[in-house]
Amino acid sequence: xxxxQLEWRxxxxxxxxxxxxxxxxxxxxxxxxxxxxxxxxxxxxxxLYYVLGQTEAGRYLFVVIKPLGGKIALPVTAREMSxxxxxxxxxx
Numbered sequence: 001x002x003x004x005q006l007e008w009r010x011x012x013x014x015x016x017x018x019x020x021x022x023x024x025x026x027x028x029x030x031x032x033x034x035x036x037x038x039x040x041x042x043x044x045x046x047x048l049y050y051v052l053g054q055t056e057a058g059r060y061l062f063v064v065i066k067p068l069g070g071k072i073a074l075p076v077t078a079r080e081m082s083x084x085x086x087x088x089x090x091x092x
Contacts, residue, residue, distance in 0.1 A: 006028060008075065027063055030054065035052060036088075036092045063078040
């Protein structure tokens with residue numbers, strides 16, 4: 001999955017910032033840095049992708065995105081990586 005733009009929606013920004021204490025800027029750093037991308041559940045247009053990466057400050061984040069068409073994706077949620085996700089990310 002290759003995407004070059006994230007489409008931010010107000011409800012998603014509110015969820016990510018208030019529930020998980022992650023900023024949109026951190027999500028963009030992870031998505032456009034050197035992410036490890038895994039296909040999640042769903043088929044074709046309903047498919048989700050898991051994006052694992054590190055922010056410039058060194059924070060390890062797990063981001064869920066949904067392709068919207070073309071090279072645009074919607075960030076669904078983002079949170080700190082679990083220890084097992086972090087191990088997998090570091091072994092890539």
